[in-house]
């Protein structure tokens with residue numbers, strides 16, 4: 001999915017968290033954490049596209065786009081972070097984890113790549129939809145993408161996210 005959709009969903013996650021059991025948290029920090037972690041897996045995408053062109057999937061080459069990397073970070077924090085510090089950051093870790101999980105679930109519906117859910121153990125991209133061949137140019141990417149159902153779904157997600165953000169109290 002595209003960055004705009006990940007930003008919109010990140011904002012929805014933040015608003016939902018602040019409307020629920022995380023109402024006591026600092027709103028700016030919650031929005032920052034949620035939107036940041038909703039997009040962090042794609043952080044190295046431009047670098048990988050410049051280096052390998054579109055023929056290579058950034059999902060395969062980016063460490064940030066591997067769910068087990070984030071699981072290992074979580075386990076590391078659980079083990080090594082002092083308990084009092086963990087208690088302070090754990091609500092934000094939960095929001096970050098939800099944001100990351102939703103990013104990977106959404107990307108599992110991408111038209112060109114799945115998500116390497118089990119990398120580095122199994123490096124197969126898992127997708128919930130039929131994949132198109134990798135585009136060779138940005139133009140080919142755009143033309144093929146605009147014909148997919150995902151294209152329209154992203155409009156729907158961004159539109160409904162805006163409605164939620166504006167009208168949800």
Ligand SMILES: [Zn+2]
Nearest residue numbers: 001041042107
């Ligand atoms: Zn992604």
